[in-house]
Amino acid sequence: MSSSLTTAVLSELRRIVGDRGLITAANQLQTYECDGLTAFRVPPAAVLLPESTSQVQSILRLCHRERIPFVARGAGTGLSGGALPAEGSIVIALSRMNRILNIDIPNQQITVQPGVINANVTAAVAAQGYFYAPDPSSQTVCSIGGNVAENAGGAHCLKYGFTVTHVLEMTVVLPDGDVVTLGSKTPDAPGYDLAGVFIGSEGTLGVATEMTLRIMRKPETVQVILAAFDTISAAAQSVSDVIASGQLPAAMEIMDRLSIEAAEISVHPNYPACEALLLIELDGPQAEVDLQMAAVIDICKKNGAWETRLAVDEQARFLVWKGRKAAFAAAGRLSPNYIVQDGVIPRTSLPAVLEKLNAMAAAENLRVTNVFHAGDGNLHPIVLYNRDNPGEEERAIDLSLRILDVCVEAGGSITGEHGVGREKQCSMSYMFSDPDIETMQRVRHAFDPLDLANPEKLFPTPRICGERSRGAYAPHPLEASGIAEVF
Amino acid sequence: MERLAAIADEEFVVAGSNGAVTVSPANTQQVSAILALASEHRLSVAPIGGGTKQTWGGITSPHIYLSLARLNRVIEHPWQDLTCTVQAGCTWFALQQNLSQHGQFAALDALFSDRATVGGILSSNDSGALRQRYGSLRDLVIGMTLVLSDGTIARTGGKVVKNVAGYDLSKLVTGSLGTLVVITEANFRLYPLPQYERSFTLAAPQAAQLAPLLADIRASHLLTQSLQLRRSASGAHLDVCINAHPEAHQEAILAQMAKQHGLVPEECSPSIWRERETIFSADATVLRISTLPTRVCTLADQLQATQSDAQAISVSQAIGIHDVALCGSADAVASTIAQLRADAQNTVAVLQPAPGVDMPPHVIHPSALSLMQSVKRNFDPHGILNPGKFFAGA
Numbered sequence: 053m054s055s056s057l058t059t060a061v062l063s064e065l066r067r068i069v070g071d072r073g074l075i076t077a078a079n080q081l082q083t084y085e086c087d088g089l090t091a092f093r094v095p096p097a098a099v100l101l102p103e104s105t106s107q108v109q110s111i112l113r114l115c116h117r118e119r120i121p122f123v124a125r126g127a128g129t130g131l132s133g134g135a136l137p138a139e140g141s142i143v144i145a146l147s148r149m150n151r152i153l154n155i156d157i158p159n160q161q162i163t164v165q166p167g168v169i170n171a172n173v174t175a176a177v178a179a180q181g182y183f184y185a186p187d188p189s190s191q192t193v194c195s196i197g198g199n200v201a202e203n204a205g206g207a208h209c210l211k212y213g214f215t216v217t218h219v220l221e222m223t224v225v226l227p228d229g230d231v232v233t234l235g236s237k238t239p240d241a242p243g244y245d246l247a248g249v250f251i252g253s254e255g256t257l258g259v260a261t262e263m264t265l266r267i268m269r270k271p272e273t274v275q276v277i278l279a280a281f282d283t284i285s286a287a288a289q290s291v292s293d294v295i296a297s298g299q300l301p302a303a304m305e306i307m308d309r310l311s312i313e314a315a316e317i318s319v320h321p322n323y324p325a326c327e328a329l330l331l332i333e334l335d336g337p338q339a340e341v342d343l344q345m346a347a348v349i350d351i352c353k354k355n356g357a358w359e360t361r362l363a364v365d366e367q368a369r370f371l372v373w374k375g376r377k378a379a380f381a382a383a384g385r386l387s388p389n390y391i392v393q394d395g396v397i398p399r400t401s402l403p404a405v406l407e408k409l410n411a412m413a414a415a416e417n418l419r420v421t422n423v424f425h426a427g428d429g430n431l432h433p434i435v436l437y438n439r440d441n442p443g444e445e446e447r448a449i450d451l452s453l454r455i456l457d458v459c460v461e462a463g464g465s466i467t468g469e470h471g472v473g474r475e476k477q478c479s480m481s482y483m484f485s486d487p488d489i490e491t492m493q494r495v496r497h498a499f500d501p502l503d504l505a506n507p508e509k510l511f512p513t514p515r516i517c518g519e520r521s522r523g524a525y526a527p528h529p530l531e532a533s534g535i536a537e538v539f
Numbered sequence: 540m541e542r543l544a545a546i547a548d549e550e551f552v553v554a555g556s557n558g559a560v561t562v563s564p565a566n567t568q569q570v571s572a573i574l575a576l577a578s579e580h581r582l583s584v585a586p587i588g589g590g591t592k593q594t595w596g597g598i599t600s601p602h603i604y605l606s607l608a609r610l611n612r613v614i615e616h617p618w619q620d621l622t623c624t625v626q627a628g629c630t631w632f633a634l635q636q637n638l639s640q641h642g643q644f645a646a647l648d649a650l651f652s653d654r655a656t657v658g659g660i661l662s663s664n665d666s667g668a669l670r671q672r673y674g675s676l677r678d679l680v681i682g683m684t685l686v687l688s689d690g691t692i693a694r695t696g697g698k699v700v701k702n703v704a705g706y707d708l709s710k711l712v713t714g715s716l717g718t719l720v721v722i723t724e725a726n727f728r729l730y731p732l733p734q735y736e737r738s739f740t741l742a743a744p745q746a747a748q749l750a751p752l753l754a755d756i757r758a759s760h761l762l763t764q765s766l767q768l769r770r771s772a773s774g775a776h777l778d779v780c781i782n783a784h785p786e787a788h789q790e791a792i793l794a795q796m797a798k799q800h801g802l803v804p805e806e807c808s809p810s811i812w813r814e815r816e817t818i819f820s821a822d823a824t825v826l827r828i829s830t831l832p833t834r835v836c837t838l839a840d841q842l843q844a845t846q847s848d849a850q851a852i853s854v855s856q857a858i859g860i861h862d863v864a865l866c867g868s869a870d871a872v873a874s875t876i877a878q879l880r881a882d883a884q885n886t887v888a889v890l891q892p893a894p895g896v897d898m899p900p901h902v903i904h905p906s907a908l909s910l911m912q913s914v915k916r917n918f919d920p921h922g923i924l925n926p927g928k929f930f931a932g933a
Contacts, residue, residue: 158754158833181758203703210700216707217678232906238829238886239860240664240675240714242901243929244911248677248710252703272760292619298642298731337762340787396699398620428701429620465702472704483704484694491685491693492706494917498910510705 056097056140061118065100065142068110073148075099084143087128087135088190091391091449092474096123096137103148105223105231105261111144112259113229121507124259126166126198129190131392132473134202134254138507144259146197152176153262161220161237163264166197170204173265182267185212188469189377200260203252205469207303207376208333210427212268214469216251223262224250227500237264249495254471255506257499271335274302275345276369279357280326284308284422285403287328290355291426292400294332297351299344303333304427310386311379311421311434318382321375324359330426331376333369379423380434386421387436389445393452394470395459399429405462409433409455416451418444430468431459457482472510478517480510543603546572551609561587561604567684567692567723570605574721574923575690577603583926584688586717588628588656592663594891596716596928597900607658610723613637621729622681622698627658627722643729646673650816658722664714668765668780668812668856673730680709682726688919693720700728711914717925719918733764733782737790738811739804741797746775750836752800753777753857757832759796762789766857769814770839772850778811779804815854815862823864824872825891830859830884838885845878847871869895901929 057065066074075081076098085093097120102108115122121141128135137143150167157180162173170191173184187206188194194204199215200222212218221235235247250257281287287306294301307315307329315321323329332348334341349360363369383390397405406422413420419436433455437448456466456479466472466479480489489511499505508516543562544552551563564570577584585601587593588608607628614624618641625634631645631652638644648667649660661683666675673679682696685708695708712720743749746768756763756779765780781789790804797804819825830838835855842851842863849867865872876898879887889900903911912930915922 158758159831160757203707205701205703213674213678214701214703216710217674226910230906230910232910233904234907236829236886238831239858240829240886241907242886242888243903243907244715244719244914245664245677245710245713246907246910246914248713249706249708252707269758269760295621296619298734300730337760337783337787337789340762340784343784343786396697396701398617398622398699400617400619425701429699430701463697464699465697465704467704468699468701469703476704480705483697487691488693488695489705491687491691491695491708495706495708495711495914498913498917 057120057142061114061120062098064114065098065111068107068114069100069102073101073103075101084125084128084145085137087125087130087133089131089133089136089473089475091445092133092136094137094139096143097140099143099145101145101148105225108144108225108259108261109229109231112225112227115142115504116228116502119502119504121504123506124197124201124255126195126201127169127193129194130198130202130471130473131394132467132471132475134471134473134506134509135198136474141507146195149261157182159237160267161264162267163262164196165262166195166200166260168196170194170196170199173267177267181270183270184265184267185218186215189380196263196265197260200251200263201253201255202469202471205430207305207425210304210425211300211302216248218266219247219251219263220266221264222247222250222260224258224260226258227502227505254473254510256496256510258505273338273341274333274335274369275341276331276333276363276372277345277348277352278323278361278363278372279330279332279352280324280359281328281330281355281357282326284328284406286356287330288402288426290330290352290357293351293355294348295399295427297347299347301332301348301427302335303331304425305331305376306424306426307331307376307379308422310419311382311423314382314385314421315375315379317385319374319378321371323375324361326359330357331372376423380432383421383434383436387419387438389437389439391435391448391452393431393433393435393455394467395431395433395456395464396468397429397431397459397462397464399426401462402426402429405431405458408458412451412454416447418448418451425468428468429464453479474509477510477512481512481517542576543573546576557600559601559604561606563606563609565609567686570686570721570723571690571692573603573605574686574688577923578689578921581921581923583923585925586658586662586721588659589630589651589654591651591655592659592665592890595663595900599925599927601925605721607656607723614724616641618643622700622726623729624698624724624726625657626724627656629657631655631657631660638729639732642732644732645679645727646730647676647679648812650819657725661713661722661725662715662717666860667815668767670856670860671766671858672764672782677710677713679727680713680725681728683709683712683722684724685712685720685722687720688921688924696726698726716928718915718928719924721924735784736764736780736782736809738807738809739779739781739790739793740807740811741777741779741802741804742774743802744774746770746836746839749775749777749802752797752802753836754833755796757857761792761796762787765812767812768835768839768855768857769853770843770855771852772843775839778807780812818852818854818862818864819891820864822893823866823891824889824893824896826863826865826876826879827888827890828861828863828879829886830861832857832859834884835859835861845875847874849875869893872896873898903929
């Protein structure tokens with residue numbers, strides 16, 4: 053047995069979840085040693101597959117008593133190492149808690165367990181004309197529990213908001229085993245918004261075992277336009293012009309040439325071959341969408357779009373989105389290995405930031421391809437590399453982290469939807485000052501004074517980041533811009 | 540007082556008749572110095588903006604009123620990015636005036652916006668009829684500058700709409716009634732100003748007669764910006780604000796839906812969307828009740844049929860938020876509140892008690908309460924910020 057847990061603890065865990073719910077064999081543990089960020093791997097001491105809130109509660113009580121760290125895991129699709137096990141930790145995999153518990157159409161709510169797959173929520177209410185808005189690209193495989201941990205977004209959050217906008221109430225098991233209800237099915241639960249801070253806390257505050265989500269009425273009409281441009285700047289300018297015209301599309305996405313080619317090889321969406329593809333989705337009442345679409349097409353043409361292609365029926369739209377959502381996986385067609393980065397910049401700085409990224413990539417002799425949620429400034433540069441070339445993986449990781457620095461310097465963020473996890477915890481000190489991070493820790497310690505829940509994630513630690521925050525001292529961007537001073 | 544005067548200039552430190560001192564710092568650094576001083580001497584502090592909602596969460600009697608009135612600037616409005624940064628003491632009205640120069644607005648219709656400030660609105664998590672379309676304040680605020688009770692200055696979130704780096708303390712702080720931190724600056728995501736608003740109202744003797752139409756509207760594709768139910772002893776009104784291009788003919792669709800229920804929408808003045816301000820008259824006890832959306836009409840009618848002699852006027856948002864004025868003897872009002880709280884389907888906050896009405900402002904479930912108290916202790920270990928609000932004695 054490879055586990056670092058004592059026999060007594062293991063047999064107690066087995067009593068809680070049964071033989072079928074406990075994994076300790078080394079070959080089976082391998083499945084759980086990383087998530088979508090495969091560059092980091094740690095085998096867990098054991099994996100538990102609970103089937104109820106009370107089993108999760110018993111597990112966490114035992115962890116609390118024995119001081120065993122735990123990492124909750126959904127579908128393991130995360131891209132920042134959020135579900136990476138900690139040394140000696142157990143993994144609590146919620147995949148068996150995958151039931152839809154209640155659907156309340158008149159109140160536009162649905163109650164689910166954390167292991168329910170994102171796309172299955174919409175599937176459960178689609179017949180009644182409703183949908184669940186957050187749509188990360190991995191929506192056909194990722195779980196709601198993981199979405200809650202990461203505050204997942206997706207292409208449509210420009211108009212509809214993030215996971216946090218759509219979670220009304222949660223049952224949460226705290227790191228000491230107490231079960232609490234955060235939020236409420238009615239608006240504005242009394243007291244502090246603990247649900248708001250729990251969502252997106254990346255598993256560091258406890259384990260959510262049940263959640264009530266808001267569902268929305270499907271729009272009357274949806275139309276998607278594809279516009280082909282010769283430069284990314286022209287596509288980006290069109291995005292700014294659409295916003296300036298007072299419209300709020302459901303989604304605005306840009307793909308560059310390499311991404312288009314990769315998508316084409318991978319899922320054949322039949323995109324026009326161009327330097328920059330802009331995809332804009334509008335939804336609402338038919339007459340209004342028709343008018344808005346005409347205005348959008350005008351704007352694109354004024355900015356030099358040489359082809360505009362309208363996808364109106366459901367099948368055409370599905371193909372358009374399939375190409376876009378396959379963009380990350382399709383990078384595998386371009387290169388043996390790749391890192392998907394996730395930075396955010398103010399929309400207007402897109403052309404300047406891209407120029408910088410291209411220069412940085414050229415200097416490293418690495419290829420970077422880009423897909424963006426252009427409407428909200430969320431960039432997904434994909435750094436392509438080959439692990440077999442000595443030193444290339446290190447250079448690729450370093451480049452991907454320096455891209456984040458550029459985002460922070462532009463007034464943006466180190467992550468728009470993938471989370472900090474293990475990947476970016478050292479970049480946190482570039483975006484936030486020590487007092488900012490210490491203030492977050494006050495919340496952490498109220499929930500988890502013993503640091504048992506997903507330890508050594510999200511926050512920079514001396515062990516992982518060294519005493520220095522990456523590189524030499526750099527002034528906090530707020531400080532450099534004269535908004536703040538250091539005390 | 541001398542120590543306070545050394546931080547903010549003498550003219551900005553004023554002693555009140557009740558023994559409390561009001562200090563008006565000029566910037567975040569002065570707020571920090573004042574809180575550090577108060578912490579050291581264990582003096583209680585109540586942050587104050589326009590003073591329009593001081594009774595919410597319970598009435599306090601602090602040693603120091605920390606007025607944010609001088610932090611009243613809109614710091615930046617990068618309109619192409621649809622965001623802004625504003626100081627906490629800026630009134631909501633002044634902020635909107637400023638943003639409207641570029642055809643944008645912070646999509647929330649706050650109470651008493653000519654006096655209420657950004658910081659006070661955030662602290663009380665107020666929201667009005669626009670919430671139907673744009674969500675709550677917690678969906679609109681994207682970052683903050685905060686001062687902790689020990690004087691620590693911290694920032695949370697950022698200036699971009701999409702951002703999941705670290706805990707989102709802006710959400711925690713929004714609605715915390717000044718008990719965790721003092722907000723000195725906030726960043727908001729903005730929306731383009733609505734171009735095609737039209738307001739309609741439908742009348743009936745009872746809300747129950749409007750309920751089927753309300754349910755139909757909620758289940759329809761109608762582009763409603765606001766959806767509000769007004770109820771008093773004299774009858775019920777369902778107010779609908781439509782915001783869509785005229786060629787989408789939404790008003791015709793509304794009229795068609797209403798006709799099926801024997802109702803006729805009449806176009807009306809947008810002033811109905813400020814009706815909820817009349818609920819907050821000085822002699823009334825004001826409640827905020829949350830229910831499920833499907834209970835909106837039921838509750839509004841129930842309020843008219845209570846056993847006691849308390850008279851109720853309510854303005855409800857279709858999402859399930861009700862602002863309710865109760866007038867009558869203190870006993871009658873208290874007994875109505877007790878009845879409402881006895882029904883587990885209602886969550887009842889007493890925002891403004893009339894003289895003699897002594898009911899707990901909030902009822903928080905014990906399991907969540909102890910976690911909230913531990914958050915409070917970690918942020919404000921000496922309990923100097925608004926002691927007594929939310930948790931008695933915390």
